[in-house]
Amino acid sequence: MSLRGIFSPGPLPPAHLTRRRDFWLSIMGIMLLAGVLMGVERLAGGYWVHMTCLAAIYLVLAASYNLVNGVTGQFSLAPNAFVACGAYVTSLLTLTPAEKALSFILEPLVWPLSVIHLPLGLALIIAGLVTAVMAFGMGFTVFRVRGDYLAIVTLGLGEVIRVVANNAQSVTNGPLGLKGITYLTHNLWWTWGLAVAALFVLTRLAKSSYGLALKAIREDEGAAESMGINVFWHKMLAFTTDAFLEGMAGGLLAHLITTISPSLFTFFLTFNLLIIIVVGGLGSMTGAACAALLITFGGEWLRVVEEPMNILGLSIPGIPGMRMVIFSLLLMACMLFMRRGLMGKSEFSWRWLLACLSRRRGRP
Amino acid sequence: MDGAQLLQQIINGLTLGSLYALIAIGYTMVYGILRLINFAHGDVLMVGCYLAWFGAVQFGLPWWAALMGSMALTALLGVLIDQGAYRPLRSAPRISALITAIGVSFFLENLGLVVFGGRPKAFERPEIFNQLYQIGDLRVLSHSVWVPIITALVLAGLLWMIYRTRLGMAMRALSRDLVTVQLMGIDTNRVVAVTFALGSALAAAGGIFWAMKYPQINPLMGVLPGLKAFVAAVLGGIGNVVGAVLGGLMLGFGEIMLVALWPELAGYRDALAFVLLIGFLLFRPSGILGQELPS
Numbered sequence: 226m227s228l229r230g231i232f233s234p235g236p237l238p239p240a241h242l243t244r245r246r247d248f249w250l251s252i253m254g255i256m257l258l259a260g261v262l263m264g265v266e267r268l269a270g271g272y273w274v275h276m277t278c279l280a281a282i283y284l285v286l287a288a289s290y291n292l293v294n295g296v297t298g299q300f301s302l303a304p305n306a307f308v309a310c311g312a313y314v315t316s317l318l319t320l321t322p323a324e325k326a327l328s329f330i331l332e333p334l335v336w337p338l339s340v341i342h343l344p345l346g347l348a349l350i351i352a353g354l355v356t357a358v359m360a361f362g363m364g365f366t367v368f369r370v371r372g373d374y375l376a377i378v379t380l381g382l383g384e385v386i387r388v389v390a391n392n393a394q395s396v397t398n399g400p401l402g403l404k405g406i407t408y409l410t411h412n413l414w415w416t417w418g419l420a421v422a423a424l425f426v427l428t429r430l431a432k433s434s435y436g437l438a439l440k441a442i443r444e445d446e447g448a449a450e451s452m453g454i455n456v457f458w459h460k461m462l463a464f465t466t467d468a469f470l471e472g473m474a475g476g477l478l479a480h481l482i483t484t485i486s487p488s489l490f491t492f493f494l495t496f497n498l499l500i501i502i503v504v505g506g507l508g509s510m511t512g513a514a515c516a517a518l519l520i521t522f523g524g525e526w527l528r529v530v531e532e533p534m535n536i537l538g539l540s541i542p543g544i545p546g547m548r549m550v551i552f553s554l555l556l557m558a559c560m561l562f563m564r565r566g567l568m569g570k571s572e573f574s575w576r577w578l579l580a581c582l583s584r585r586r587g588r589p
Numbered sequence: 590m591d592g593a594q595l596l597q598q599i600i601n602g603l604t605l606g607s608l609y610a611l612i613a614i615g616y617t618m619v620y621g622i623l624r625l626i627n628f629a630h631g632d633v634l635m636v637g638c639y640l641a642w643f644g645a646v647q648f649g650l651p652w653w654a655a656l657m658g659s660m661a662l663t664a665l666l667g668v669l670i671d672q673g674a675y676r677p678l679r680s681a682p683r684i685s686a687l688i689t690a691i692g693v694s695f696f697l698e699n700l701g702l703v704v705f706g707g708r709p710k711a712f713e714r715p716e717i718f719n720q721l722y723q724i725g726d727l728r729v730l731s732h733s734v735w736v737p738i739i740t741a742l743v744l745a746g747l748l749w750m751i752y753r754t755r756l757g758m759a760m761r762a763l764s765r766d767l768v769t770v771q772l773m774g775i776d777t778n779r780v781v782a783v784t785f786a787l788g789s790a791l792a793a794a795g796g797i798f799w800a801m802k803y804p805q806i807n808p809l810m811g812v813l814p815g816l817k818a819f820v821a822a823v824l825g826g827i828g829n830v831v832g833a834v835l836g837g838l839m840l841g842f843g844e845i846m847l848v849a850l851w852p853e854l855a856g857y858r859d860a861l862a863f864v865l866l867i868g869f870l871l872f873r874p875s876g877i878l879g880q881e882l883p884s
Contacts, residue, residue, distance in 0.1 A: 381863030
């Protein structure tokens with residue numbers, strides 16, 4: 226059962242009549258979001274700013290991951306590799322040479338990286354490009370296989386990247402990781418700016434002819450190929466777009482938590498993203514976005530179960546680690562009982578929302 | 590490297606390879622029948638180790654009783670996982686079952702962290718596996734001698750079961766075509782349950798011998814051996830029990846030799862399995878012994 230089933234809106238007006246209205250509604254939506262963000266920045270404490278930033282980063286990661294897993298139907302398990310790559314490249318470019326010299330105590334950093342110091346915006350774009358190039362290279366091996374073999378190969382590549390990050394000390398500083406990455410003063414605007422841009426690009430891409438081709442590959446690869454779709458290059462397109470956005474989000478993540486090390490980018494990160502896209506509905510960008518917010522803030526709310534509780538005089542000691550047990554159960558329950566997730570394969574649209582509202586008010 | 594050292598490394602490789610092989614057998618049997626990567630296999634192994642630890646330390650059982658009890662209980666756990674998580678998804682797209690398997694894996698890991706705690710526990714090596722034989726420069730632990738022997742015995746037993754019993758015949762038939770076999774009046778769910786039980790029991794055994802080698806256990810110990818054992822199963826030709834053992838030995842020898850020949854690459858040891866996997870999938874996707882599968 227999806228949201229659409231619950232709020233069934235009845236017949237929708239034709240799309241071409243409402244394009245201008247939808248444009249202005251979207252602008253208003255973005256302005257509303259900006260207002261909320263301004264409120265969070267002014268009124269809420271550092272903790273809430275941090276969580277809101279994290280939610281935006283997860284939104285970008287999940288929505289772009291969904292492009293490969295949900296829209297194209299290729300079950301990749303490599304996002305932790307992309308995030309790691311983006312985080313490392315951005316941090317290496319934005320750290321000042323003095324800080325790098327301080328961090329790299331076991332082996333000095335290799336030459337060009339040790340003197341480069343770039344502004345964040347440029348560093349993020351370079352990180353995205355480097356990650357996309359890495360994904361392009363990986364794609365040649367990854368898309369030789371399909372289905373669950375693809376899952377294992379991408380999982381293996383994620384593991385290889387982590388092992389490399391642990392061992393290539395003269396570039397990544399090994400297990401010590403990188404410290405002293407600057408915490409941005411206007412982090413909310415960076416992260417949510419990227420989130421809105423990424424969501425815009427991804428929904429447009431999913432609606433374009435390329436997106437239709439990707440969906441065709443998901444439904445039936447052989448049939449898509451026989452209709453003249455170049456399956457390999459379309460998969461590659463999805464994979465590199467995903468990597469570009471995840472690399473940038475990884476860079477922002479590094480600047481949010483200010484310390485990175487290889488142990489941050491394990492399969493655990495991929496697992497979190499997988500829960501988000503499964504809960505949101507594999508194949509729905511807006512579903513992934515909603516689920517990203519839901520899981521990030523819901524996860525914080527669930528901290529209750531890890532704290533000692535006192536219910537009707539019965540005191541229950543806190544159980545650390547219980548949240549992840551609940552999340553794993555959630556993933557299984559989703560697969561067993563609600564395989565379409567929140568949104569299934571459909572997207573949020575203004576005409577759907579308006580139709581719902583007008584039906585609620587009893588108008589035709 | 591002189592002769593004694595080489596022999597030493599060969600023995601190390603044989604032990605490690607046999608451990609991978611024991612774990613890989615369970616993977617390959619389940620994949621052969623259901624075409625499902627049982628991600629939770631490594632975590633079932635972890636549960637098996639903890640059960641044996643509880644048996645040996647808390648209840649003071651002798652090691653063989655702890656091993657047998659743990660194998661029996663782990664077999665039950667395997668069947669429960671199949672019935673609860675995988676069976677409802679038999680007719681769903683294969684990716685759904687794979688996602689559920691990842692969920693089960695994380696569930697077991699995190700439940701392990703909650704119930705057993707994150708601190709590693711010491712795992713006693715029983716006396717019989719703790720003898721040190723010294724022949725010239727060669728030092729061999731009796732554990733390294735027993736593990737390959739046990740793996741060989743298990744392999745022989747399994748081959749007998751698969752090729753000489755009715756149950757094995759049903760398994761072989763199932764791996765060809767599940768629906769048709771069902772139509773022929775065979776209780777496929779029972780056969781699948783037996784497969785899960787066998788695979789999980791072998792995972793427990795493999796895990797316990799693994800824990801004896803590095804004498805400690807922790808809730809995340811199953812992840813890496815599990816993944817590598819799956820790679821071993823693919824290298825050997827997935828669905829093929831002999832292939833799983835060959836793949837396991839190949840991976841074990843490969844890892845030991847990589848570290849022995851190029852000590853400076855020791856840190857990259859954990860990546861070797863995946864590099865081998867990618868190489869194999871590119872040039873010989875069906876593995877050493879696998880037949881071409883109809884796609």
